[in-house]
Amino acid sequence: MNVGLFALGIGTGARPGAILKTAAEAERRGISTLWVGEHVVLFDRQDSKYPYAESGEFPLPGGADWLDPFITLTFAAAVTETIRLATGICLVPEHNPLVLAKEVASLDRLSGGRFALGVGIGWSAEEFAALGIPFERRAQRTREYIEVMRLLWSEDAATFHGEFVNFDAAKCFPKPVRGGKLPIIFGGESGPALKRTADVGNAWFGFNVGPDDAAPLAEKLRAMLKSKGRDASEVEIIVSPYTKKITVDDLKKYGDAGVNELVIITSPPEDESQIGGWIEKIAREWVEPAGKLS
Known part of the structure; x- marks a missing residue:
């Protein structure tokens, strides 16, 4: 089982030095993926309920530093060669899909084909x-935008007429290294979120999924994939415990559930000189034991 890291772009992970040092050290120590989330604007108060807190309150204040994920990952790509780069997640319906297709393709080409687009539909009406x-x-907008982007990444001249997007003979170059097969990872734990993965996704990213939650959700996804005639082994299962406290002993439960990557959410230390030691600790506690699972 692989271990990913969600630590960049926010708070102490929004500093240039912290991004560069974390990315380089994470790659050196075998972390599989660097994940960066997205919010364009934040609010000190809002009526929308954050789905991963019992109180419904978003855990960060409106004034928290939060970098654009594509710029952050491009910055990290410049000092790495092999580690996967992914949005965790990109709020796709908040974007123009043609602009987003260009951003994704640009990052993927500059990183040598290492990018995966983690997708979410959003929760903040504000x-x-x-x-x-x-x-x-x-x-529905998200599904159509994904269809549009895959078409732009695949076709020399793309034509599309849908509910939200309309264009004729549009050319979008460069293409991602894998063209329209660039991985799309759907976030969300609801039935509709799992269905989006089963219908058109290459992977699923479950957030705030504890060791006992993983198996039922994974089985539900596998059943949906089977009903679509898809091979479940070709769809990656990624989860993060987020607020759920786990120990190294829980790695086996995740592995038995079929989890391919466990994502650790944390923040770089304030003192950038300590980043190397911080990554070493993550590697000893999570990467090395996870790598030993058969």
């Missing part, structure tokens, strides 16, 4: 309103 984008039908 953020959508601030951007002037309807909150309603965001799931």
Whole structure:
């Protein structure tokens, strides 16, 4: 089982030196993926409920540093060669899909084909309103945008006419290294989120999934994949415990559930000179034991 790291782009992980040092050290010590999340604007108060807190309160204040994930990952790509780079997650319906297709392809080409697009539909109605984008039908908008981007990444001249997007003979170059097969990873733990993965995703990223939660969700996803005639072994299962406290003994439960990558969420130390030791500790506690699982 692989171990990914969600630590960059926010707070102490938003500093240039911290990004460069963390990326280089994470690659050196065998961390499989660098994940960076996205919010364009934050609020000190909002009516929308954050789905991963019992209180519904978002854990960061409106004034928290939060970098754009594509710029952050491009910065990290410049000092790495093999580690996967992924959004965890990109709020796809908040973007123009043609602009997003260009950003994704650019990052993927500059990183040598190491990028995976982690996708979410969003939960903050206030953020959508601030951007002037309807909150309603965001799931349908996301599906259409994914279809549009895959078409742009695949076709020499793409034509599309849908509910939200319309264009004729549009050319978008360069293409991602894998073209339209660039991995799409869907986030979310609900039935509709799992269905999106089963329908068109290459991987699923479950957030706030404890060791006892992983197996039921994975089995549900595998059943959906089977019903679609898809090979479940070709769809990666990625989870993060987030607020759930886990120990090294829980790695086996995740492995038995079929989890391919466990994502550790943490922050770089304030003192950038301590980043090497911090990554070493993550490697000893999580990467090395996870790598020993058969």
